[in-house]
Amino acid sequence: MAPRGALFLLALLAVAVAVAVEAHDASAEEPPRPLVIQLPTERAEDVELRCASWRTAGEANNLAPWAAVPEDCVPHVRAYLTGPAYRSDLDLVAREASAYARATAAAAAATGTNQATAGAWVFDIDETLLSNLPYYAQHGYGLELFDHREFDRWVETGEAPAIPSSLRLYREVRDLGFKTFLLTGRSEAHQAVTVDNLRRQGFHDWDKLILRAAADREKTATDYKSEKRKEMEAEGYKILGNSGDQWSDLLGYSMSARSFKLPNPMYYIP
Amino acid sequence: MAPRGALFLLALLAVAVAVAVEAHDASAEEPPRPLVIQLPTERAEDVELRCASWRTAGEANNLAPWAAVPEDCVPHVRAYLTGPAYRSDLDLVAREASAYARATAAAAAATGTNQATAGAWVFDIDETLLSNLPYYAQHGYGLELFDHREFDRWVETGEAPAIPSSLRLYREVRDLGFKTFLLTGRSEAHQAVTVDNLRRQGFHDWDKLILRAAADREKTATDYKSEKRKEMEAEGYKILGNSGDQWSDLLGYSMSARSFKLPNPMYYIP
Numbered sequence: 001m002a003p004r005g006a007l008f009l010l011a012l013l014a015v016a017v018a019v020a021v022e023a024h025d026a027s028a029e030e031p032p033r034p035l036v037i038q039l040p041t042e043r044a045e046d047v048e049l050r051c052a053s054w055r056t057a058g059e060a061n062n063l064a065p066w067a068a069v070p071e072d073c074v075p076h077v078r079a080y081l082t083g084p085a086y087r088s089d090l091d092l093v094a095r096e097a098s099a100y101a102r103a104t105a106a107a108a109a110a111t112g113t114n115q116a117t118a119g120a121w122v123f124d125i126d127e128t129l130l131s132n133l134p135y136y137a138q139h140g141y142g143l144e145l146f147d148h149r150e151f152d153r154w155v156e157t158g159e160a161p162a163i164p165s166s167l168r169l170y171r172e173v174r175d176l177g178f179k180t181f182l183l184t185g186r187s188e189a190h191q192a193v194t195v196d197n198l199r200r201q202g203f204h205d206w207d208k209l210i211l212r213a214a215a216d217r218e219k220t221a222t223d224y225k226s227e228k229r230k231e232m233e234a235e236g237y238k239i240l241g242n243s244g245d246q247w248s249d250l251l252g253y254s255m256s257a258r259s260f261k262l263p264n265p266m267y268y269i270p
Numbered sequence: 271m272a273p274r275g276a277l278f279l280l281a282l283l284a285v286a287v288a289v290a291v292e293a294h295d296a297s298a299e300e301p302p303r304p305l306v307i308q309l310p311t312e313r314a315e316d317v318e319l320r321c322a323s324w325r326t327a328g329e330a331n332n333l334a335p336w337a338a339v340p341e342d343c344v345p346h347v348r349a350y351l352t353g354p355a356y357r358s359d360l361d362l363v364a365r366e367a368s369a370y371a372r373a374t375a376a377a378a379a380a381t382g383t384n385q386a387t388a389g390a391w392v393f394d395i396d397e398t399l400l401s402n403l404p405y406y407a408q409h410g411y412g413l414e415l416f417d418h419r420e421f422d423r424w425v426e427t428g429e430a431p432a433i434p435s436s437l438r439l440y441r442e443v444r445d446l447g448f449k450t451f452l453l454t455g456r457s458e459a460h461q462a463v464t465v466d467n468l469r470r471q472g473f474h475d476w477d478k479l480i481l482r483a484a485a486d487r488e489k490t491a492t493d494y495k496s497e498k499r500k501e502m503e504a505e506g507y508k509i510l511g512n513s514g515d516q517w518s519d520l521l522g523y524s525m526s527a528r529s530f531k532l533p534n535p536m537y538y539i540p
Contacts, residue, residue: 049354049355049358050358050362052355052358053355053358053359053361053362054362056326056329056359056533057359057362057363057366059326059329059330060329060330060331060363060531060533061330061529061531062362062363062366062530062531063366064366064369064370084319085319085322085323088319088320088322088323089323089326089327091323092320092323092324092327092332093327093330093332096327096332096333096334099334100334259331260332261330261331261332263326263330
């Protein structure tokens, strides 16, 4: 954060310029020329506040569909993602999910029902199990509009790193006896590279990996993922947990008993 | 925030104490006495990070039901509520809601359907239209367990101030032609004082004020509010917007076309 002293000086300077321009303008013949100098309407602190509010609102699903990070929030988003706050948020959500998974498994064991065996946990992949941060760091942290071809080229490298807290959660959930279903918006054309990437990052033994078929291409993620969850239920699974970085991973129908929204201020998928 | 220099000195001091205690301990006869000095396991910065993550996780509905703010997060919560961030978050959510309300009304007008007339907006009251911050400031900002009798005494003063951004939104939504339904967990016994408080704070002409009847007392807020929304639908209203500070205001069934979660790090209602 910029020191307050510097900001105050900057504000003083802005006021001085404003007064000077105003004085010139008042003495000019009418009609007054439009002001050339655009005065800042907010101090840097206010931008920081507003961008933090924007990010929080996104996490609470309060924003309308958005195509790109607001330009003046890019520094905030970059600092969030590359500093300790993103990691801290990811860790806390994973810990909450882990506590819930253990409590659910313990309750099933206590009542003698073999609930955990038929119980399933759904994981999204991108920004949930694997991180595309190396790609987005090269593409303005969400400022650039999404470019399918560029992103596909990145996916095809198979180099997306695991999100460490998600890997721990994934392993624990498996060890507790939940069925693990990976449900991704990635295309079936990327099946091999996705399996490869997941395995090299330590994800193994999932029960099902569901990728988007050609017939699902035009559906919203909410519809596509709801349909797939409904199919899981029809096959006899009870969806007890769901981890995803998009609200479209979690909302719709056949919703999980409990959902965990991982942070993602870089992009929005309807 | 504490300056890093001071924190570093504090950490150094802690290490020095640890080394001293360790040295003493090693020279003692067995069994070693338990250490009296509890060393800090986290630096102040880490507490700040963790509490910010806790608050964000609450807004994203990632926390299990919680009874009180974690004790070491009370300074964070107090600073958030009494500083500019809470106001900024409230303002941003209201602006998003306002943009959606205007777009919805415009779309209804454009298609010639009189959608806005049958369209309804549901508002929660506490921490949504009215603020109980004066009460919570006297009760540890969410650290103290909820005390019904104490809180009732506060409600009965009728002194809860309006949340300014919510008042603006309320008026705009009314002016746009939405039916406004106030749906609160407050008891019917508080009808008169609630009406009085709302009016004195500038809220007028709502279409219905629904308070909790004796028969609804044992229900969760999610069930009670879902039932009431279902009744609205049965009466022919289309719920287009819903503003509330609790996820139990928004989730369940007969959900609104769009929901707006106002921030609240002070308490959790299931």
